[in-house]
Amino acid sequence: MCLSEINGIHLNQSEVLLKFKSLVHGFTARTGGVSEGEYKSLSLSPHRGDDIECVRENEKILCKALGFDHKRLTSTCQEHTDNIKIIEKEHIGYGISSLWDEGVDGIITQLKEVPLICYSADCVPILFFASDIEAIGAVHSGWRGTDKRIAEKTVKKIIDMGADARNIYAAIGPCIGICCYEVSEDVAKNFERVYYKEKTGGKYMLDLGKINFDLINKCGVPKDNISLSGICTKCRNDIFFSHRAQNGKSGTLGGIICMR
Numbered sequence: 001m002c003l004s005e006i007n008g009i010h011l012n013q014s015e016v017l018l019k020f021k022s023l024v025h026g027f028t029a030r031t032g033g034v035s036e037g038e039y040k041s042l043s044l045s046p047h048r049g050d051d052i053e054c055v056r057e058n059e060k061i062l063c064k065a066l067g068f069d070h071k072r073l074t075s076t077c078q079e080h081t082d083n084i085k086i087i088e089k090e091h092i093g094y095g096i097s098s099l100w101d102e103g104v105d106g107i108i109t110q111l112k113e114v115p116l117i118c119y120s121a122d123c124v125p126i127l128f129f130a131s132d133i134e135a136i137g138a139v140h141s142g143w144r145g146t147d148k149r150i151a152e153k154t155v156k157k158i159i160d161m162g163a164d165a166r167n168i169y170a171a172i173g174p175c176i177g178i179c180c181y182e183v184s185e186d187v188a189k190n191f192e193r194v195y196y197k198e199k200t201g202g203k204y205m206l207d208l209g210k211i212n213f214d215l216i217n218k219c220g221v222p223k224d225n226i227s228l229s230g231i232c233t234k235c236r237n238d239i240f241f242s243h244r245a246q247n248g249k250s251g252t253l254g255g256i257i258c259m260r
């Protein structure tokens, strides 16, 4: 994972996706936008209390920096579901200028020049590319989505579209690390023992990034095709929004990907 600056926007980019010249992708940082206070400054989700005009302006700034038409920006509508939608022409702009009528935590498309964005502030953002069928995806996977195996279901959906798992690539973006993600027993026990460490007082430290890595790998996607940022959003709240570090009042990062 490397931190790049593109026209004033800081992006974490993954080596596994950077090698495809037809792709533009990245996980945003806090910098470069117009929002204020807890949302300072590139807050991208309209559902966390930030001024909607600021979010719309931030979308425009991000799209302009990356050379995208912001009117084609298409997003999730995150409700911790395992709903995954395939974006066809009629869905362009959904989640931004038109509303989904249900929770959608994963989006996939084979359309070019349609930037897909998912949101996070500690949860796990994942970007996908299938090089053989030219499909991209953006997925939000918090602990509930991880428990519902949305990453695995996304890979299976891309395979159903005709891709070979060996040609699927996935970048897992900055999320809260096992260093900081303290959960109660009823959350931890949803997952295999190897994914959490027990602390005193009935608390557990959970490794969401690793669980998602393994969910993708178990579908046949080679380990070398999957990257884990290794960056903890709570530890690095100076660079990233963190729901936990900011006591639930934070802006939202974006995982964005587009095929040229």
Ligand SMILES: [Zn+2]
Residues within 6 Å of the ligand: 176, 177, 178, 179, 180, 181, 232, 233, 234, 235, 236
């Ligand atoms: Zn941490």
